[in-house]
Amino acid sequence: MTQTKPSQITVAGSVENTHANNGHSHPEKWEWYHYFWYNTDHKVIGIQYIVTAFMFYLIGGLMAMAIRIELFTPDVDFLSPEVYNAFMTNHGTIMIFYWIVPSAIGGFGNFLVPLMVGAKDMAYPNLNAIAFWLNPLAGAFLIGSFFFGGSQTGWTAYPPLSIITANTAQSLWILSIVCVGTSSILGSLNFVITTWKLKVPTMKWTQLPLFCWAILATSLLALVSTPVLAAGLILLLFDINFGTGFFRPEMGGDVVVYQHLFWFYSHPAVYLMILPIFGIMSEVVPVHSRKPIFGYMAIVYSSMAICAVGLIVWVHHMFTSGTPGWMRMFFTITTLLVAVPTGVKIFSWVGTMWGGKIRYTCAMLFAVGLLLMFVVGGIGGVTLGNAPFDLHVHDSYYVVGHFHYVLFGGSVFGIYAGIYHWFPKMTGKMLDERLGRAHFLLTFIGTNLTFFPMHILGLQGMPRRVALYDPQFAELNQLVTYGSMILGLSLFPFLVNVIWSWVAGEDAPDNPWEALTLEWQTTSPPAIENFDEDPIVTHGPYDYGIVKLNRTPAEVSE
Amino acid sequence: MQQNHHEETIPGSMWTLAVGVLVTVISLWVGKNLSWTMPEQASLQAPLVDNLFDILITIGTALFLLTDGAIIYALIKFRHRPGDETDAAPIKGNLPLEIFWTAIPAIIVIFLGIYSTDVFREMGGLEPPGHHMGGSHSEMAQVMTAPDPDNESSKYGVGAAPDKQNVPADLQVKVTGLQFAWLFNYPEAGIMSGELHVPVGKEVKLELVATDVLHAFWVPQFRIKQDVMPGKPSQMRFVATKTGVFPIVCAELCGSYHGGMRSKIYVHTQEEYDAWLEENAIAAKNQDAVETVAVNTQDLSDEEFLAPYSSDLGIDRDTLSEIKSLASAITETAYQ
Ligand SMILES: [Cu+2]
Numbered sequence A: 001m002t003q004t005k006p007s008q009i010t011v012a013g014s015v016e017n018t019h020a021n022n023g024h025s026h027p028e029k030w031e032w033y034h035y036f037w038y039n040t041d042h043k044v045i046g047i048q049y050i051v052t053a054f055m056f057y058l059i060g061g062l063m064a065m066a067i068r069i070e071l072f073t074p075d076v077d078f079l080s081p082e083v084y085n086a087f088m089t090n091h092g093t094i095m096i097f098y099w100i101v102p103s104a105i106g107g108f109g110n111f112l113v114p115l116m117v118g119a120k121d122m123a124y125p126n127l128n129a130i131a132f133w134l135n136p137l138a139g140a141f142l143i144g145s146f147f148f149g150g151s152q153t154g155w156t157a158y159p160p161l162s163i164i165t166a167n168t169a170q171s172l173w174i175l176s177i178v179c180v181g182t183s184s185i186l187g188s189l190n191f192v193i194t195t196w197k198l199k200v201p202t203m204k205w206t207q208l209p210l211f212c213w214a215i216l217a218t219s220l221l222a223l224v225s226t227p228v229l230a231a232g233l234i235l236l237l238f239d240i241n242f243g244t245g246f247f248r249p250e251m252g253g254d255v256v257v258y259q260h261l262f263w264f265y266s267h268p269a270v271y272l273m274i275l276p277i278f279g280i281m282s283e284v285v286p287v288h289s290r291k292p293i294f295g296y297m298a299i300v301y302s303s304m305a306i307c308a309v310g311l312i313v314w315v316h317h318m319f320t321s322g323t324p325g326w327m328r329m330f331f332t333i334t335t336l337l338v339a340v341p342t343g344v345k346i347f348s349w350v351g352t353m354w355g356g357k358i359r360y361t362c363a364m365l366f367a368v369g370l371l372l373m374f375v376v377g378g379i380g381g382v383t384l385g386n387a388p389f390d391l392h393v394h395d396s397y398y399v400v401g402h403f404h405y406v407l408f409g410g411s412v413f414g415i416y417a418g419i420y421h422w423f424p425k426m427t428g429k430m431l432d433e434r435l436g437r438a439h440f441l442l443t444f445i446g447t448n449l450t451f452f453p454m455h456i457l458g459l460q461g462m463p464r465r466v467a468l469y470d471p472q473f474a475e476l477n478q479l480v481t482y483g484s485m486i487l488g489l490s491l492f493p494f495l496v497n498v499i500w501s502w503v504a505g506e507d508a509p510d511n512p513w514e515a516l517t518l519e520w521q522t523t524s525p526p527a528i529e530n531f532d533e534d535p536i537v538t539h540g541p542y543d544y545g546i547v548k549l550n551r552t553p554a555e556v557s558e
Numbered sequence B: 001m002q003q004n005h006h007e008e009t010i011p012g013s014m015w016t017l018a019v020g021v022l023v024t025v026i027s028l029w030v031g032k033n034l035s036w037t038m039p040e041q042a043s044l045q046a047p048l049v050d051n052l053f054d055i056l057i058t059i060g061t062a063l064f065l066l067t068d069g070a071i072i073y074a075l076i077k078f079r080h081r082p083g084d085e086t087d088a089a090p091i092k093g094n095l096p097l098e099i100f101w102t103a104i105p106a107i108i109v110i111f112l113g114i115y116s117t118d119v120f121r122e123m124g125g126l127e128p129p130g131h132h133m134g135g136s137h138s139e140m141a142q143v144m145t146a147p148d149p150d151n152e153s154s155k156y157g158v159g160a161a162p163d164k165q166n167v168p169a170d171l172q173v174k175v176t177g178l179q180f181a182w183l184f185n186y187p188e189a190g191i192m193s194g195e196l197h198v199p200v201g202k203e204v205k206l207e208l209v210a211t212d213v214l215h216a217f218w219v220p221q222f223r224i225k226q227d228v229m230p231g232k233p234s235q236m237r238f239v240a241t242k243t244g245v246f247p248i249v250c251a252e253l254c255g256s257y258h259g260g261m262r263s264k265i266y267v268h269t270q271e272e273y274d275a276w277l278e279e280n281a282i283a284a285k286n287q288d289a290v291e292t293v294a295v296n297t298q299d300l301s302d303e304e305f306l307a308p309y310s311s312d313l314g315i316d317r318d319t320l321s322e323i324k325s326l327a328s329a330i331t332e333t334a335y336q
């Protein structure tokens, strides 16, 4: 694979016609220290997002380890209950708002969308940089909250508990979430405009890579839902600090209104965490199966359908709350409907693999792992969507098992697949596939061992968010803790691989996977303004088997 | 997806049939053998929930076997062979197939939606809002945090089964959730207890309210749960079908000691229940209500329960009785 260059991507090569140095001043290439400061290049920002998010992933992971050690025995013996609740709360907060959302949308979205649509950068590079730098600020608030005991009321922060517990920490927590929410709104705006306005004119909408469609759908969803969360949290902040009573029952406030505001955002947040991952899947699966994506339009429409229906399912988090029976049934039905477009996506990827020539690369392994486990998560989700069954398992470990299948087995596996797939493009270095396979195997085993038994625990009656539990649940909890240790171990081959490869790995060719989307038609890593010339798109992004790739240098025409 | 099928139509369809039969048999078997995952059934709602769960898991198992089976089959059958540098045949879709795998799940979820609604109604989940249960709360004062619990109480939660909606419950108990204990008030008998005692086979209605933060009342053996909220009374109606002692679990995060917020429900035979009632009613008569609370809620089981955690949590006897007397004061305001 010394030189792989699809002849159909025509990059007009006349020297006179160059866009370089048209007034901007920037270095020839970014040095490592450029990544630690304000930078408006979408590729730098993308990598900043991923690396920052990964640091938070490690912190959130350590909290999870501590939680699992505590739960190894039924008694409170490792953490105090307050610290336990702080870890439980911030584990969830970090994994959602500081790891999955920023790495999937901010990280991959920023790095890939401009490249994939053939643009030089995002539409508003400065806005983009500001959106990123809100994240370290938010992180500082969050870490600061630990000096005041940490917020202890779950990532849901339901009042009245959140009004009466660790007020300073809870307020800092709210500020930090408002910061990441603002970041998300700014970023989403940028994605929508970039895709809409900066897509090269030769690329038809039906040739837009599915990852870009996914980011577009995600951004629209974030723009609609995030302000509602911000509103709810700011009202909560006022209740805590300024004597208002929006959610204080003794002042005539309503505790359930907060839950509606919260879940109106936070159910869609589930899609913010999975739609970009679906986008990654739609890129990784066809490339490594050497076959066009199966049902391109169906995948586009299903993303839009998930967004639309996803906005009217939030009460399924409130089936046991202050909601009347008719509302519980209405949202049962809308929730069940989400299974249809989600199923379409899964089946489309299986259809893509079917009849392909599947290469067992690490990116593909993680993508397949995701598929296998997302089915379990999806089925669990359908069961939970039924209010009558949810009356039993709501707020139990069944729910914890379910959403970890979706968010770990789904989102985190998708992020890993994305890292293995695009690391050569991002860094210009290849990852080691053997270490990658060890990483995959440990992660896959660990995930199932950790999160499957949780379903049983919940069915049998173990509530979630507890530091101490009935001794009858001890055995399964020990199994879960062993699983989580495997998950902890799984990070070592990955970290070694990434650090070693980045520093001293084999140089990556421009297109190591022989892919057809535009990001692979430039150098690895891409030059500062991505393409010498606006690329001219002459074929679809997944035309494997149609577009003949030139595999040896001798065959390169022109 | 089709090429193989076209080449060998007959073996292909035989395989399809065999896979179909196998998947059906395994799924049905899994669905019928789920009882080990659940606690015993002890209420009228429990078998309804479990039947729904059986059906969900049967369908889910079939979908799991077909989808994950197809993935693993594809991984093996369609793996890249060394030396093969060509791409696969460019099949970009198959409209009938795509319609098929959109329509089948759509039909399944519509069926599930209808079935689920039916189960929910049977369980009492759709009892019409604002419905008044007759009974004994005429003397009940207004709860400080809720202007009219009587009107609100049947709005949220699990109500009476469809055939019992006009029948008042045989027993009504007022339940108060507070950090980190449950209090049970029997207004007719004037009893206040830290544990719930009910007769088997009788319609029981709990009126649930919290004094501080959110809690949730869950009896896993009954398969029902309802949030207990300050300012928003809710209800739970059930018929216990088995005598015995079952856990009452708080399922909504309510603070540091949330995991310890557990109590017990004693399902008695009618005779046992009457005896318990009599015994405690006499005790209640001899003391004024506040003291009863203090005595009854400080019973041993709570203490026993707390003992292992006392040192970690800093909850000792004094703290506990502090909590309990606070509780009694609050409850007094709520239900005197
Ligand atoms: Cu949801």
Ligand SMILES: [Cu+2]
Pocket: B214, B215, B216, B250, B251, B252, B253, B254, B255, B258, B259, B261
């Ligand atoms: Cu609780």
